[in-house]
Amino acid sequence: MTSQYAQAVVDGVLSGGVYALMAAGLTLIFGVMDVINIAQGVMVVLGAYLSYALSVHLGLDLFATLVVTVPALFVVGVAVEWLFMRRLADRDRTAMSILVTYAVAIIIEGILIQVFGPDFVQLHGPYVDKSVHVLGFYLPYIYLYGFMLAVVLLGLLYALLYLTRFGQALRASLQDRRAAELIGIEVNRVRTLTFGIGVAVTAAGGMVFGATNAFNPNSGYDLISRLLTIVILGGLGSIGGALVAAVFMLVVEDVVAVAWSPTWSTLVFFAVLVIVLTFRPSGLFGRTAVRAQ
Amino acid sequence: MTGETSLLRRGGVFAATLAVTAAFVLFPLVFSNPTTTSIAFFVLIYMIAATAWNVFSGLSGYIALGHAVFFGAGAYTLAVGAEKLNVSAGWTPFALVPLAGIVAGAIAIPFGLISLRTRRHTFVVITIAIFFIFQTLAFNLSFTGGSSGLQTPFPLWTAVGYNQRFYYVALVVLVATVAMAVVVRRSRLGLQLLAIRDDEDRALGLGVRTSRVKLFAFTLSAIPVGMAGAVYAYFLGQIFPQFAFDPLFDITIALMAFFGGLATVVGPLLGALVLESMQQEFTLRFSAGGGIYLIAYGALFLVVILVMPRGVVPTLRDALANARERRAGSPGPGVRVHAPLRSRP
Numbered sequence: 001m002t003s004q005y006a007q008a009v010v011d012g013v014l015s016g017g018v019y020a021l022m023a024a025g026l027t028l029i030f031g032v033m034d035v036i037n038i039a040q041g042v043m044v045v046l047g048a049y050l051s052y053a054l055s056v057h058l059g060l061d062l063f064a065t066l067v068v069t070v071p072a073l074f075v076v077g078v079a080v081e082w083l084f085m086r087r088l089a090d091r092d093r094t095a096m097s098i099l100v101t102y103a104v105a106i107i108i109e110g111i112l113i114q115v116f117g118p119d120f121v122q123l124h125g126p127y128v129d130k131s132v133h134v135l136g137f138y139l140p141y142i143y144l145y146g147f148m149l150a151v152v153l154l155g156l157l158y159a160l161l162y163l164t165r166f167g168q169a170l171r172a173s174l175q176d177r178r179a180a181e182l183i184g185i186e187v188n189r190v191r192t193l194t195f196g197i198g199v200a201v202t203a204a205g206g207m208v209f210g211a212t213n214a215f216n217p218n219s220g221y222d223l224i225s226r227l228l229t230i231v232i233l234g235g236l237g238s239i240g241g242a243l244v245a246a247v248f249m250l251v252v253e254d255v256v257a258v259a260w261s262p263t264w265s266t267l268v269f270f271a272v273l274v275i276v277l278t279f280r281p282s283g284l285f286g287r288t289a290v291r292a293q
Numbered sequence: 294m295t296g297e298t299s300l301l302r303r304g305g306v307f308a309a310t311l312a313v314t315a316a317f318v319l320f321p322l323v324f325s326n327p328t329t330t331s332i333a334f335f336v337l338i339y340m341i342a343a344t345a346w347n348v349f350s351g352l353s354g355y356i357a358l359g360h361a362v363f364f365g366a367g368a369y370t371l372a373v374g375a376e377k378l379n380v381s382a383g384w385t386p387f388a389l390v391p392l393a394g395i396v397a398g399a400i401a402i403p404f405g406l407i408s409l410r411t412r413r414h415t416f417v418v419i420t421i422a423i424f425f426i427f428q429t430l431a432f433n434l435s436f437t438g439g440s441s442g443l444q445t446p447f448p449l450w451t452a453v454g455y456n457q458r459f460y461y462v463a464l465v466v467l468v469a470t471v472a473m474a475v476v477v478r479r480s481r482l483g484l485q486l487l488a489i490r491d492d493e494d495r496a497l498g499l500g501v502r503t504s505r506v507k508l509f510a511f512t513l514s515a516i517p518v519g520m521a522g523a524v525y526a527y528f529l530g531q532i533f534p535q536f537a538f539d540p541l542f543d544i545t546i547a548l549m550a551f552f553g554g555l556a557t558v559v560g561p562l563l564g565a566l567v568l569e570s571m572q573q574e575f576t577l578r579f580s581a582g583g584g585i586y587l588i589a590y591g592a593l594f595l596v597v598i599l600v601m602p603r604g605v606v607p608t609l610r611d612a613l614a615n616a617r618e619r620r621a622g623s624p625g626p627g628v629r630v631h632a633p634l635r636s637r638p
Contacts, residue, residue: 030414034414036414036417036418084598088602094356094413094417095354095413096598098358098547099598100595102544103591103594103595103598106587106588107587107591109584109587110584110585110587110588110590110591111588112584113583113584113587114584114585114588217584221540225422225425225540228417228418229418229422232414232415232418232419263433264429266425267425267426267430267433270423270425270429273419274419274422277407277410277419278410281411
């Protein structure tokens with residue numbers, strides 16, 4: 001009985017890492033640009049489909065596909081920002097971004113339906129169905145590798161944010177756009193790159209998601225609501241917060257699934273957000289007041 | 294503007310309203326083909342929902358993506374009510390429609406109390422989260438029949454008469470909703486909501502009781518959506534959780550309002566007319582897959598947002614006003630940056 005709960009906690013931590021990877025880009029974009037990228041969910045699915053196509057048709061290893069999919073989604077992100085997001089007026093930016101990215105999401109979904117059809121698929125590799133037993137825990141390799149990938153990429157993202165000039169510029173734009181412009185930061189360029197990076201990260205998340213879940217072009221909707229929940233709970237713009245929130249939420253979900261029933265675990269997932277926000281309206285790790293709107 | 298032209302314009306608006314209402318009333322009599330009237334019925338349902346959504350979200354700038362909760366609650370109120378009260382098919386189940394509105398309003402109060410504590414960004418997400426909680430409940434509670442859904446009474450009307458009756462019931466709800474939207478738009482409440490949209494902190498400083506105003510408008514906007522859900526459920530004859538609580542419904546009504554123009558009365562009506570009839574037309578033409586439809590829908594939307602970011606109605610209205618001013622020869626400041634505070638619907 002206890003081991004069942006311990007196993008649920010371990011599962012939650014591992015899949016939480018994958019969700020953190022998917023949510024990291026979202027929180028970055030949200031924090032820097034004040035835009036909600038509804039398309040992030042379907043972009044995860046797009047990344048998964050790209051990995052799928054590469055692994056099925058070229059026989060590439062799943063992790064090797066990232067060499068192609070990450071830059072590809074970076075280009076998608078930059079294109080979306082450059083074509084659409086940049087044109088939004090400062091006022092109503094958040095509201096308009098929901099609509100624009102939703103329109104982008106349904107176009108991507110439509111393309112995926114045309115190309116891959118509406119059936120569910122899943123990524124396969126030699127390690128996808130195997131697992132290792134450590135200290136009595138049952139650890140699937142794909143979750144293990146996915147978690148490691150998440151840690152490495154989130155680490156890189158952190159380094160990028162805190163150790164580079166670009167990171168400084170990005171954080172400056174996040175704090176105060178006008179002041180950043182005044183000291184010579186090209187905020188527009190920072191925004192475009194941020195959007196590109198935020199979307200590129202989802203390619204990695206998408207690959208691991210596609211290997212651990214069956215997905216179809218519709219899967220983006222379920223995903224985006226979970227990712228938004230994680231991002232809000234972690235506090236907007238905080239990658240560390242997103243990681244903690246993702247692990248927390250998935251542990252709660254998995255434990256509820258064991259203790260109660262999997263049908264109610266989804267409800268608990270969203271209920272946790274509602275309860276937390278009732279007491280802490282800016283999330284677990286958010287700045288006490290979200291920036292002036 | 295002189296008093297005389299203002300009076301003239303008012304007369305024009307009145308005449309236009311009368312003409313449009315007459316067109317709506319006559320439509321199912323002229324085009325009685327059941328396929329057409331069923332599309333018209335769905336258009337009316339979305340007109341109600343988009344207009345009601347606009348009363349809160351359009352005026353206050355708080356984008357709610359959880360109104361499907363009210364739609365679903367209304368749908369289940371009719372289905373469960375008809376079952377428990379043993380209501381016979383025919384006109385009687387329509388008596389449950391106002392009850393559905395009340396239930397939706399009653400749900401909106403705690404929903405609003407929780408979600409409206411947060412600011413705009415978070416509000417969007419928390420409405421989505423609450424929506425998913427309700428969807429899960431509808432799938433799993435016993436009185437909703439779970440995923441196998443519920444049947445509503447089935448009246449034995451002919452295909453033509455069936456659609457016409459539902460059309461007129463929906464039309465009555467729509468007229469009431471539009472009247473409510475006009476009243477709110479012109480009232481103190483409407484101004485307070487616009488003040489919240491423009492600068493919430495300043496509005497609060499100027500004495501607007503922002504929490505109370507937002508909650509009241511939120512509840513007001515939930516009621517017609519619940520009523521629309523009830524009529525919709527009765528029309529379909531059965532109700533399933535995934536259709537009653539549909540995440541696409543949330544975003545669709547928001548798109549319709551944006552398409553036509555936020556904070557206008559005509560905007561959501563126009564948006565629902567264009568987008569819903571397009572949607573129905575596409576569904577009829579491309580039955581399977583529908584990838585092309587999604588691409589076309591998304592592309593149309595992007596074009597409208599980029600060309601007319603404030604929506605069709607405000608853009609056209611300003612273009613008209615500019616043309617009129619140019620003809621009158623006054624080179625006044627024609628371009629307005631935002632929808633004017635007071636403008637005719």
